[in-house]
Amino acid sequence: MKTNTAIKSESNVPFRKIQKQSVTEDVESQLRDAILTGVLAPGESLAEARLGAQLGVSRASIRQAKFQLMNEGLLEFDERGTATVRRLTLSDAHEIVEFRQVLELAAIRLACSRLTNDTLIALEENIRQTEQESNLLKLTFLDIAFHEAIMRASGNSRLVDAWRGLRPQLELWLAGVHRRHSDVTARTCEETVASHKLLISALKTGDPDVAEKAMSEHTSSLQNWLLLEAEREQEAEA
Structure with a gap:
Protein backbone atom coordinates (compact mmCIF):
# COMPACT_ATOMS: atom_id res chain seq x y z
CA MET A 1 0.00 0.00 0.00
CA LYS A 2 1.39 3.40 -0.98
CA THR A 3 1.54 6.06 1.70
CA ASN A 4 0.58 9.67 1.05
CA THR A 5 3.73 11.49 2.03
CA ALA A 6 4.01 15.26 1.73
CA ILE A 7 5.48 16.37 -1.55
CA LYS A 8 8.24 18.91 -1.16
CA SER A 9 7.48 21.82 -3.45
CA GLU A 10 10.33 23.06 -5.60
CA SER A 11 8.09 24.46 -8.33
CA ASN A 12 8.35 28.11 -9.28
CA VAL A 13 4.63 28.91 -9.21
CA PRO A 14 3.82 31.92 -11.43
CA PHE A 15 2.30 34.19 -8.80
CA ARG A 16 1.94 37.91 -9.43
CA LYS A 17 3.24 40.45 -6.93
CA ILE A 18 0.81 41.38 -4.17
CA GLN A 19 -0.83 44.81 -4.16
CA LYS A 20 -0.63 46.88 -1.01
CA GLN A 21 -4.33 46.77 -0.14
CA SER A 22 -5.85 43.68 1.53
CA VAL A 23 -2.55 41.81 1.54
CA THR A 24 -3.72 38.73 3.40
CA GLU A 25 -6.91 38.44 1.32
CA ASP A 26 -4.87 38.74 -1.87
CA VAL A 27 -2.50 36.01 -0.68
CA GLU A 28 -5.48 33.81 0.20
CA SER A 29 -6.99 34.37 -3.23
CA GLN A 30 -3.82 33.48 -5.12
CA LEU A 31 -3.11 30.40 -3.02
CA ARG A 32 -6.73 29.27 -3.29
CA ASP A 33 -6.63 29.62 -7.07
CA ALA A 34 -3.32 27.73 -7.24
CA ILE A 35 -4.83 24.89 -5.18
CA LEU A 36 -8.07 24.64 -7.16
CA THR A 37 -6.30 24.73 -10.53
CA GLY A 38 -3.84 22.05 -9.41
CA VAL A 39 -0.78 24.31 -9.67
CA LEU A 40 -0.32 23.44 -6.00
CA ALA A 41 -1.06 19.71 -5.97
CA PRO A 42 -2.62 17.57 -3.20
CA GLY A 43 0.09 16.75 -0.66
CA GLU A 44 2.32 19.62 -1.74
CA SER A 45 3.89 21.60 1.10
CA LEU A 46 3.70 25.38 1.38
CA ALA A 47 6.97 26.88 2.59
CA GLU A 48 6.42 30.36 4.04
CA ALA A 49 9.85 31.72 3.11
CA ARG A 50 9.61 30.65 -0.52
CA LEU A 51 6.02 31.82 -0.96
CA GLY A 52 6.78 35.11 0.76
CA ALA A 53 9.63 35.76 -1.67
CA GLN A 54 7.51 34.84 -4.69
CA LEU A 55 4.59 36.99 -3.62
CA GLY A 56 6.63 39.85 -2.18
CA VAL A 57 4.99 39.72 1.26
CA SER A 58 5.98 38.85 4.82
CA ARG A 59 5.89 35.34 6.23
CA ALA A 60 3.23 36.59 8.65
CA SER A 61 0.89 37.33 5.73
CA ILE A 62 1.53 33.87 4.30
CA ARG A 63 0.88 32.30 7.69
CA GLN A 64 -2.43 34.14 8.15
CA ALA A 65 -3.57 33.11 4.68
CA LYS A 66 -2.63 29.49 5.35
CA PHE A 67 -4.73 29.39 8.51
CA GLN A 68 -7.74 30.76 6.61
CA LEU A 69 -7.32 28.12 3.91
CA MET A 70 -7.01 25.47 6.62
CA ASN A 71 -10.34 26.67 8.04
CA GLU A 72 -11.83 26.25 4.56
CA GLY A 73 -10.56 22.68 4.42
CA LEU A 74 -8.09 23.31 1.58
CA LEU A 75 -4.93 22.92 3.68
CA GLU A 76 -3.95 20.71 6.58
CA PHE A 77 -1.11 20.91 9.08
CA ASP A 78 0.95 17.96 10.27
CA GLU A 79 2.37 17.49 13.77
CA ARG A 80 5.42 19.57 12.82
CA GLY A 81 3.27 22.48 11.72
CA THR A 82 3.95 21.97 8.01
CA ALA A 83 1.02 23.03 5.82
CA THR A 84 0.16 20.87 2.81
CA VAL A 85 -2.60 20.95 0.24
CA ARG A 86 -5.38 18.69 1.46
CA ARG A 87 -5.71 15.32 -0.22
CA LEU A 88 -9.39 14.39 -0.04
CA THR A 89 -10.10 10.75 0.76
Missing part, protein backbone atom coordinates in the same frame (compact mmCIF):
# COMPACT_ATOMS: atom_id res chain seq x y z
CA LEU A 90 -12.95 8.55 -0.42
CA SER A 91 -14.54 9.04 3.01
CA ASP A 92 -14.31 12.82 2.52
CA ALA A 93 -16.01 12.49 -0.86
CA HIS A 94 -18.90 10.50 0.62
CA GLU A 95 -19.40 13.04 3.41
CA ILE A 96 -19.31 15.96 0.96
CA VAL A 97 -21.95 14.24 -1.20
CA GLU A 98 -24.21 13.47 1.76
CA PHE A 99 -23.99 16.96 3.26
CA ARG A 100 -24.46 18.65 -0.11
CA GLN A 101 -27.62 16.68 -0.80
CA VAL A 102 -29.12 17.51 2.60
CA LEU A 103 -28.52 21.23 2.01
CA GLU A 104 -29.66 21.25 -1.62
CA LEU A 105 -32.94 19.42 -1.02
CA ALA A 106 -33.85 21.68 1.89
CA ALA A 107 -32.92 24.82 -0.02
CA ILE A 108 -34.91 24.13 -3.18
CA ARG A 109 -38.06 23.35 -1.19
CA LEU A 110 -37.82 26.72 0.54
CA ALA A 111 -36.86 28.51 -2.67
CA CYS A 112 -40.08 27.39 -4.35
CA SER A 113 -42.21 29.71 -2.24
CA ARG A 114 -39.63 32.52 -2.12
CA LEU A 115 -38.56 32.66 -5.75
CA THR A 116 -38.14 36.15 -7.22
CA ASN A 117 -37.72 37.42 -10.76
CA ASP A 118 -34.19 38.54 -9.86
CA THR A 119 -33.28 34.99 -8.87
CA LEU A 120 -34.73 33.58 -12.09
CA ILE A 121 -32.81 36.14 -14.14
CA ALA A 122 -29.59 35.24 -12.29
CA LEU A 123 -30.13 31.51 -12.84
CA GLU A 124 -30.87 31.99 -16.54
CA GLU A 125 -27.81 34.22 -16.96
CA ASN A 126 -25.71 31.53 -15.29
CA ILE A 127 -26.98 29.00 -17.84
CA ARG A 128 -26.18 31.39 -20.70
CA GLN A 129 -22.60 31.74 -19.44
CA THR A 130 -22.32 27.97 -18.99
CA GLU A 131 -23.38 27.37 -22.60
CA GLN A 132 -20.55 29.63 -23.79
CA GLU A 133 -17.81 28.33 -21.46
CA SER A 134 -15.21 25.83 -22.64
CA ASN A 135 -12.92 25.80 -19.60
CA LEU A 136 -13.78 22.88 -17.32
CA LEU A 137 -12.67 24.59 -14.10
CA LYS A 138 -14.79 27.64 -14.92
CA LEU A 139 -17.69 25.31 -15.69
CA THR A 140 -17.22 23.84 -12.22
CA PHE A 141 -17.42 27.29 -10.63
CA LEU A 142 -20.48 28.24 -12.71
CA ASP A 143 -22.17 25.00 -11.63
CA ILE A 144 -21.49 25.75 -7.97
CA ALA A 145 -22.63 29.38 -8.41
CA PHE A 146 -25.94 28.15 -9.86
CA HIS A 147 -26.59 26.02 -6.81
CA GLU A 148 -25.51 28.80 -4.46
CA ALA A 149 -28.10 31.08 -6.07
CA ILE A 150 -30.76 28.52 -5.15
CA MET A 151 -29.33 28.42 -1.63
CA ARG A 152 -29.69 32.20 -1.35
CA ALA A 153 -33.20 31.99 -2.79
CA SER A 154 -34.16 29.78 0.16
CA GLY A 155 -34.04 32.88 2.34
CA ASN A 156 -32.43 30.86 5.13
CA SER A 157 -29.14 32.42 6.19
CA ARG A 158 -28.06 29.36 8.15
CA LEU A 159 -28.47 27.14 5.11
CA VAL A 160 -26.40 29.61 3.11
CA ASP A 161 -23.70 29.69 5.80
CA ALA A 162 -23.55 25.90 5.89
CA TRP A 163 -23.26 25.79 2.09
CA ARG A 164 -20.47 28.36 2.08
CA GLY A 165 -18.63 26.30 4.67
CA LEU A 166 -18.87 23.25 2.41
CA ARG A 167 -18.16 25.05 -0.87
CA PRO A 168 -14.31 25.23 -0.74
CA GLN A 169 -13.98 21.47 -0.26
CA LEU A 170 -16.67 20.86 -2.87
CA GLU A 171 -14.70 23.03 -5.30
CA LEU A 172 -11.48 21.21 -4.41
CA TRP A 173 -13.04 17.81 -5.05
CA LEU A 174 -14.91 18.71 -8.24
CA ALA A 175 -12.00 20.65 -9.71
CA GLY A 176 -9.70 17.68 -9.12
CA VAL A 177 -12.08 15.21 -10.75
CA HIS A 178 -12.68 17.48 -13.73
CA ARG A 179 -8.97 18.07 -14.28
CA ARG A 180 -8.51 14.33 -14.63
CA HIS A 181 -11.36 14.18 -17.14
CA SER A 182 -10.74 17.26 -19.26
CA ASP A 183 -11.73 15.27 -22.35
CA VAL A 184 -15.40 15.36 -21.31
CA THR A 185 -15.78 19.16 -21.23
CA ALA A 186 -18.39 19.38 -24.00
CA ARG A 187 -20.50 16.58 -22.55
CA THR A 188 -20.24 18.06 -19.05
CA CYS A 189 -21.41 21.43 -20.35
CA GLU A 190 -24.39 19.96 -22.21
CA GLU A 191 -25.47 17.82 -19.27
CA THR A 192 -25.10 20.69 -16.80
CA VAL A 193 -27.16 23.06 -18.95
CA ALA A 194 -29.90 20.49 -19.53
CA SER A 195 -30.20 19.53 -15.86
CA HIS A 196 -30.13 23.15 -14.68
CA LYS A 197 -32.93 24.05 -17.09
CA LEU A 198 -34.98 21.23 -15.56
CA LEU A 199 -34.33 22.65 -12.09
CA ILE A 200 -35.55 26.09 -13.18
CA SER A 201 -38.70 24.53 -14.66
CA ALA A 202 -39.29 22.66 -11.40
CA LEU A 203 -38.84 25.86 -9.38
CA LYS A 204 -41.36 27.68 -11.57
CA THR A 205 -44.06 25.13 -10.69
CA GLY A 206 -44.00 26.41 -7.12
CA ASP A 207 -44.44 22.83 -5.91
CA PRO A 208 -41.78 21.91 -3.29
CA ASP A 209 -42.22 18.17 -3.96
CA VAL A 210 -41.64 18.59 -7.70
CA ALA A 211 -38.61 20.79 -7.06
CA GLU A 212 -37.14 18.41 -4.48
CA LYS A 213 -37.57 15.45 -6.84
CA ALA A 214 -35.80 17.33 -9.64
CA MET A 215 -32.92 18.28 -7.37
CA SER A 216 -32.62 14.76 -5.99
CA GLU A 217 -32.39 13.30 -9.50
CA HIS A 218 -29.88 15.96 -10.54
CA THR A 219 -27.54 15.52 -7.58
CA SER A 220 -27.83 11.73 -7.41
CA SER A 221 -26.88 11.07 -11.04
CA LEU A 222 -23.88 13.38 -10.88
CA GLN A 223 -22.71 12.26 -7.48
CA ASN A 224 -22.90 8.56 -8.35
CA TRP A 225 -20.45 9.19 -11.19
CA LEU A 226 -18.19 11.36 -9.05
CA LEU A 227 -18.04 8.79 -6.26
CA LEU A 228 -17.26 6.06 -8.76
CA GLU A 229 -14.34 8.13 -10.02
CA ALA A 230 -13.15 8.71 -6.44
CA GLU A 231 -13.22 4.95 -5.80
CA ARG A 232 -11.29 4.26 -9.00
CA GLU A 233 -8.67 6.82 -8.04
CA GLN A 234 -8.23 5.28 -4.59
CA GLU A 235 -7.84 1.81 -6.13
CA ALA A 236 -5.23 3.16 -8.56
CA GLU A 237 -3.21 4.60 -5.67
CA ALA A 238 -3.38 1.35 -3.65
Whole structure:
Protein backbone atom coordinates (compact mmCIF):
# COMPACT_ATOMS: atom_id res chain seq x y z
CA MET A 1 0.00 0.00 0.00
CA LYS A 2 1.39 3.40 -0.98
CA THR A 3 1.54 6.06 1.70
CA ASN A 4 0.58 9.67 1.05
CA THR A 5 3.73 11.49 2.03
CA ALA A 6 4.01 15.26 1.73
CA ILE A 7 5.48 16.37 -1.55
CA LYS A 8 8.24 18.91 -1.16
CA SER A 9 7.48 21.82 -3.45
CA GLU A 10 10.33 23.06 -5.60
CA SER A 11 8.09 24.46 -8.33
CA ASN A 12 8.35 28.11 -9.28
CA VAL A 13 4.63 28.91 -9.21
CA PRO A 14 3.82 31.92 -11.43
CA PHE A 15 2.30 34.19 -8.80
CA ARG A 16 1.94 37.91 -9.43
CA LYS A 17 3.24 40.45 -6.93
CA ILE A 18 0.81 41.38 -4.17
CA GLN A 19 -0.83 44.81 -4.16
CA LYS A 20 -0.63 46.88 -1.01
CA GLN A 21 -4.33 46.77 -0.14
CA SER A 22 -5.85 43.68 1.53
CA VAL A 23 -2.55 41.81 1.54
CA THR A 24 -3.72 38.73 3.40
CA GLU A 25 -6.91 38.44 1.32
CA ASP A 26 -4.87 38.74 -1.87
CA VAL A 27 -2.50 36.01 -0.68
CA GLU A 28 -5.48 33.81 0.20
CA SER A 29 -6.99 34.37 -3.23
CA GLN A 30 -3.82 33.48 -5.12
CA LEU A 31 -3.11 30.40 -3.02
CA ARG A 32 -6.73 29.27 -3.29
CA ASP A 33 -6.63 29.62 -7.07
CA ALA A 34 -3.32 27.73 -7.24
CA ILE A 35 -4.83 24.89 -5.18
CA LEU A 36 -8.07 24.64 -7.16
CA THR A 37 -6.30 24.73 -10.53
CA GLY A 38 -3.84 22.05 -9.41
CA VAL A 39 -0.78 24.31 -9.67
CA LEU A 40 -0.32 23.44 -6.00
CA ALA A 41 -1.06 19.71 -5.97
CA PRO A 42 -2.62 17.57 -3.20
CA GLY A 43 0.09 16.75 -0.66
CA GLU A 44 2.32 19.62 -1.74
CA SER A 45 3.89 21.60 1.10
CA LEU A 46 3.70 25.38 1.38
CA ALA A 47 6.97 26.88 2.59
CA GLU A 48 6.42 30.36 4.04
CA ALA A 49 9.85 31.72 3.11
CA ARG A 50 9.61 30.65 -0.52
CA LEU A 51 6.02 31.82 -0.96
CA GLY A 52 6.78 35.11 0.76
CA ALA A 53 9.63 35.76 -1.67
CA GLN A 54 7.51 34.84 -4.69
CA LEU A 55 4.59 36.99 -3.62
CA GLY A 56 6.63 39.85 -2.18
CA VAL A 57 4.99 39.72 1.26
CA SER A 58 5.98 38.85 4.82
CA ARG A 59 5.89 35.34 6.23
CA ALA A 60 3.23 36.59 8.65
CA SER A 61 0.89 37.33 5.73
CA ILE A 62 1.53 33.87 4.30
CA ARG A 63 0.88 32.30 7.69
CA GLN A 64 -2.43 34.14 8.15
CA ALA A 65 -3.57 33.11 4.68
CA LYS A 66 -2.63 29.49 5.35
CA PHE A 67 -4.73 29.39 8.51
CA GLN A 68 -7.74 30.76 6.61
CA LEU A 69 -7.32 28.12 3.91
CA MET A 70 -7.01 25.47 6.62
CA ASN A 71 -10.34 26.67 8.04
CA GLU A 72 -11.83 26.25 4.56
CA GLY A 73 -10.56 22.68 4.42
CA LEU A 74 -8.09 23.31 1.58
CA LEU A 75 -4.93 22.92 3.68
CA GLU A 76 -3.95 20.71 6.58
CA PHE A 77 -1.11 20.91 9.08
CA ASP A 78 0.95 17.96 10.27
CA GLU A 79 2.37 17.49 13.77
CA ARG A 80 5.42 19.57 12.82
CA GLY A 81 3.27 22.48 11.72
CA THR A 82 3.95 21.97 8.01
CA ALA A 83 1.02 23.03 5.82
CA THR A 84 0.16 20.87 2.81
CA VAL A 85 -2.60 20.95 0.24
CA ARG A 86 -5.38 18.69 1.46
CA ARG A 87 -5.71 15.32 -0.22
CA LEU A 88 -9.39 14.39 -0.04
CA THR A 89 -10.10 10.75 0.76
CA LEU A 90 -12.95 8.55 -0.42
CA SER A 91 -14.54 9.04 3.01
CA ASP A 92 -14.31 12.82 2.52
CA ALA A 93 -16.01 12.49 -0.86
CA HIS A 94 -18.90 10.50 0.62
CA GLU A 95 -19.40 13.04 3.41
CA ILE A 96 -19.31 15.96 0.96
CA VAL A 97 -21.95 14.24 -1.20
CA GLU A 98 -24.21 13.47 1.76
CA PHE A 99 -23.99 16.96 3.26
CA ARG A 100 -24.46 18.65 -0.11
CA GLN A 101 -27.62 16.68 -0.80
CA VAL A 102 -29.12 17.51 2.60
CA LEU A 103 -28.52 21.23 2.01
CA GLU A 104 -29.66 21.25 -1.62
CA LEU A 105 -32.94 19.42 -1.02
CA ALA A 106 -33.85 21.68 1.89
CA ALA A 107 -32.92 24.82 -0.02
CA ILE A 108 -34.91 24.13 -3.18
CA ARG A 109 -38.06 23.35 -1.19
CA LEU A 110 -37.82 26.72 0.54
CA ALA A 111 -36.86 28.51 -2.67
CA CYS A 112 -40.08 27.39 -4.35
CA SER A 113 -42.21 29.71 -2.24
CA ARG A 114 -39.63 32.52 -2.12
CA LEU A 115 -38.56 32.66 -5.75
CA THR A 116 -38.14 36.15 -7.22
CA ASN A 117 -37.72 37.42 -10.76
CA ASP A 118 -34.19 38.54 -9.86
CA THR A 119 -33.28 34.99 -8.87
CA LEU A 120 -34.73 33.58 -12.09
CA ILE A 121 -32.81 36.14 -14.14
CA ALA A 122 -29.59 35.24 -12.29
CA LEU A 123 -30.13 31.51 -12.84
CA GLU A 124 -30.87 31.99 -16.54
CA GLU A 125 -27.81 34.22 -16.96
CA ASN A 126 -25.71 31.53 -15.29
CA ILE A 127 -26.98 29.00 -17.84
CA ARG A 128 -26.18 31.39 -20.70
CA GLN A 129 -22.60 31.74 -19.44
CA THR A 130 -22.32 27.97 -18.99
CA GLU A 131 -23.38 27.37 -22.60
CA GLN A 132 -20.55 29.63 -23.79
CA GLU A 133 -17.81 28.33 -21.46
CA SER A 134 -15.21 25.83 -22.64
CA ASN A 135 -12.92 25.80 -19.60
CA LEU A 136 -13.78 22.88 -17.32
CA LEU A 137 -12.67 24.59 -14.10
CA LYS A 138 -14.79 27.64 -14.92
CA LEU A 139 -17.69 25.31 -15.69
CA THR A 140 -17.22 23.84 -12.22
CA PHE A 141 -17.42 27.29 -10.63
CA LEU A 142 -20.48 28.24 -12.71
CA ASP A 143 -22.17 25.00 -11.63
CA ILE A 144 -21.49 25.75 -7.97
CA ALA A 145 -22.63 29.38 -8.41
CA PHE A 146 -25.94 28.15 -9.86
CA HIS A 147 -26.59 26.02 -6.81
CA GLU A 148 -25.51 28.80 -4.46
CA ALA A 149 -28.10 31.08 -6.07
CA ILE A 150 -30.76 28.52 -5.15
CA MET A 151 -29.33 28.42 -1.63
CA ARG A 152 -29.69 32.20 -1.35
CA ALA A 153 -33.20 31.99 -2.79
CA SER A 154 -34.16 29.78 0.16
CA GLY A 155 -34.04 32.88 2.34
CA ASN A 156 -32.43 30.86 5.13
CA SER A 157 -29.14 32.42 6.19
CA ARG A 158 -28.06 29.36 8.15
CA LEU A 159 -28.47 27.14 5.11
CA VAL A 160 -26.40 29.61 3.11
CA ASP A 161 -23.70 29.69 5.80
CA ALA A 162 -23.55 25.90 5.89
CA TRP A 163 -23.26 25.79 2.09
CA ARG A 164 -20.47 28.36 2.08
CA GLY A 165 -18.63 26.30 4.67
CA LEU A 166 -18.87 23.25 2.41
CA ARG A 167 -18.16 25.05 -0.87
CA PRO A 168 -14.31 25.23 -0.74
CA GLN A 169 -13.98 21.47 -0.26
CA LEU A 170 -16.67 20.86 -2.87
CA GLU A 171 -14.70 23.03 -5.30
CA LEU A 172 -11.48 21.21 -4.41
CA TRP A 173 -13.04 17.81 -5.05
CA LEU A 174 -14.91 18.71 -8.24
CA ALA A 175 -12.00 20.65 -9.71
CA GLY A 176 -9.70 17.68 -9.12
CA VAL A 177 -12.08 15.21 -10.75
CA HIS A 178 -12.68 17.48 -13.73
CA ARG A 179 -8.97 18.07 -14.28
CA ARG A 180 -8.51 14.33 -14.63
CA HIS A 181 -11.36 14.18 -17.14
CA SER A 182 -10.74 17.26 -19.26
CA ASP A 183 -11.73 15.27 -22.35
CA VAL A 184 -15.40 15.36 -21.31
CA THR A 185 -15.78 19.16 -21.23
CA ALA A 186 -18.39 19.38 -24.00
CA ARG A 187 -20.50 16.58 -22.55
CA THR A 188 -20.24 18.06 -19.05
CA CYS A 189 -21.41 21.43 -20.35
CA GLU A 190 -24.39 19.96 -22.21
CA GLU A 191 -25.47 17.82 -19.27
CA THR A 192 -25.10 20.69 -16.80
CA VAL A 193 -27.16 23.06 -18.95
CA ALA A 194 -29.90 20.49 -19.53
CA SER A 195 -30.20 19.53 -15.86
CA HIS A 196 -30.13 23.15 -14.68
CA LYS A 197 -32.93 24.05 -17.09
CA LEU A 198 -34.98 21.23 -15.56
CA LEU A 199 -34.33 22.65 -12.09
CA ILE A 200 -35.55 26.09 -13.18
CA SER A 201 -38.70 24.53 -14.66
CA ALA A 202 -39.29 22.66 -11.40
CA LEU A 203 -38.84 25.86 -9.38
CA LYS A 204 -41.36 27.68 -11.57
CA THR A 205 -44.06 25.13 -10.69
CA GLY A 206 -44.00 26.41 -7.12
CA ASP A 207 -44.44 22.83 -5.91
CA PRO A 208 -41.78 21.91 -3.29
CA ASP A 209 -42.22 18.17 -3.96
CA VAL A 210 -41.64 18.59 -7.70
CA ALA A 211 -38.61 20.79 -7.06
CA GLU A 212 -37.14 18.41 -4.48
CA LYS A 213 -37.57 15.45 -6.84
CA ALA A 214 -35.80 17.33 -9.64
CA MET A 215 -32.92 18.28 -7.37
CA SER A 216 -32.62 14.76 -5.99
CA GLU A 217 -32.39 13.30 -9.50
CA HIS A 218 -29.88 15.96 -10.54
CA THR A 219 -27.54 15.52 -7.58
CA SER A 220 -27.83 11.73 -7.41
CA SER A 221 -26.88 11.07 -11.04
CA LEU A 222 -23.88 13.38 -10.88
CA GLN A 223 -22.71 12.26 -7.48
CA ASN A 224 -22.90 8.56 -8.35
CA TRP A 225 -20.45 9.19 -11.19
CA LEU A 226 -18.19 11.36 -9.05
CA LEU A 227 -18.04 8.79 -6.26
CA LEU A 228 -17.26 6.06 -8.76
CA GLU A 229 -14.34 8.13 -10.02
CA ALA A 230 -13.15 8.71 -6.44
CA GLU A 231 -13.22 4.95 -5.80
CA ARG A 232 -11.29 4.26 -9.00
CA GLU A 233 -8.67 6.82 -8.04
CA GLN A 234 -8.23 5.28 -4.59
CA GLU A 235 -7.84 1.81 -6.13
CA ALA A 236 -5.23 3.16 -8.56
CA GLU A 237 -3.21 4.60 -5.67
CA ALA A 238 -3.38 1.35 -3.65
